[in-house]
Amino acid sequence: MREMKPDTTTRRRSATIKDVAKRAKVSLKTVSRVVNSEPSVLEATRKRVERAIAELNYQPDLSARSLRSAKSYTIGMVYDNPNAYYVIAMQNGVLSVCRATGFDLNIHPCDSNSPGLAEELCELVQRSRLAGLVLAPPMSERMELIEFLAANKIKFVRIISAAADPRDGFPCVFVDDRDAAYAVTEHLIQLGHQRVGFLWGGKAHRSSPERYQGYEDALRHYGITLDKALIVEGDYSFDDGFRGARKLLALRNPPTAIFGSNDEIAAGVLAAAKAANLNVPYDLSIAGFEDSPFSRQCWPALTTAAQATGDIARRATERLIAELRHHGRHAEDSAENVGFSPTLVIRGSTGPVKPGAAQGK
Template identity: 45%
Template structure:
């Protein structure tokens, strides 16, 4: 047997310099049960702080590393979290992934991404098969798949942990992250009304997305505060893509009574609206103001840079993963989860 490395003065001689420590060793040295050690490893909030710190010190001292396969067998699930989405905006998906990974770093959990089509008839069965095949620990659902109650019912049926990200509360608080998109539409409307705009056009997202209705509701509420209404003839339905924003803006801006401002349901469509304005020889914001939604990278890279409603998508992803893993800490400040207006050069007073 190889000799053990002498312990550092002041530290107990554990003898684990050459031998891999086990969870039983950690439990023995910390004077607790194996179950308590497991709870600390899995970030359970049910362990007292003093006990947690003692166990963490022993883990660090012995160099104990949990076996992911053993953990998966113990829980009858893998340590995989699934991101299930049908969002047509690639930047939204990337930001959500980054947020999930921020929270999962160092936790032993890994991310599996599963795109889907909400209009596909066997959607629920496909998602169930994906979860069972991967033995997922839990899933995060983003709009609009998060709005499908059939999926939530299936997840409850198979006892799979889940978090729904949606513009309004659709489930118990423990299963929800609300983005409150109506407040974003309200902020955009107030900004344009304060600038003096009276004819405001709206390019909505996909009709089946709850966010489209919520952002329109906020826009109408904000205009109503100034005694204004949203003219139905100045509303065009897009698809949350650049191309749809371009086409919708062409229709709105080619009218003889065109709007003096356009609120687009996301930055991709707002960028398309900027392009349409240039095609028609209009200057932004001198001839028409354009406001987007999301504040993704494209918003600050187009010209002029977009005034937009910022949604903290990456932070929301982080919050969703923390909630799913049971690592939720203190309630985050409102600005960490609510939409806020970012004013740039694409909005100004209406033409005289």
């Protein structure tokens, strides 16, 4: 009998392992073995089965598979980040690996402050049968949460700031915020700035103290005494950047440069500077952190530290999946925690200190 219809519109009842077995004249189990690249299949048999698979365009049914094997081919990505660019970059990184490896992705935005978060995540894993989780900051840095997940035998990989000590035994990919913040601060200092303001990010994030440390280290290294008045606490937000900058600019001896802990903060600083009729970078230099698209789209564009968010997420996902695959056995190539270092990107928002600017008291 011949093919009945052109292929494009036929609603092909998708082929099952049974169809493949029949066509290749082997048992179900042998097909299964081929599909899962198990050993102990004769080369000739394997070839025959593979051809049958190709001819029928067979794709294993994820539901049946995960039902039977209690394994799953879906990973979860957990984040609580108001920053859309960051989230999208992470998602795309995770997704690219998922697609390459045949995993599905289940995104799970959540509230990192929720007291029931640990249970929520356990239930999520159970309900959606997730094979493992990719944890973004700040969840990834809350040790009691991490330990709870580990105790419940949930597999995960964390994306963290180096401060969280990648050698605590739980797998992670880490970002060296401190070094990058040092580089940003150094850049400002080398432009002649002696009074550099610093706006903190959210306390829930380990990256905040890390970035602060980088700032402090650079000042110390260049022999500039720390002025507490130039340091303002806040959150990773535009509004806190605006508020913080207003506070700093109102000082009797204001800074000539302000380092915001991320680009949103820096955007707030920029707005405050504009509102105060300052000319950036002539009257005030501004630096951010993260290199979101809008740091390029501000005017002037922001000097910042570019972190390869997509790559970081990709690497994290690779680690997780390698671990899931080898299930216990150590995945030789992926067992190490990998670090990423953001790099300084110099744009128009930073410039040499103004000749006549008040320096020191």
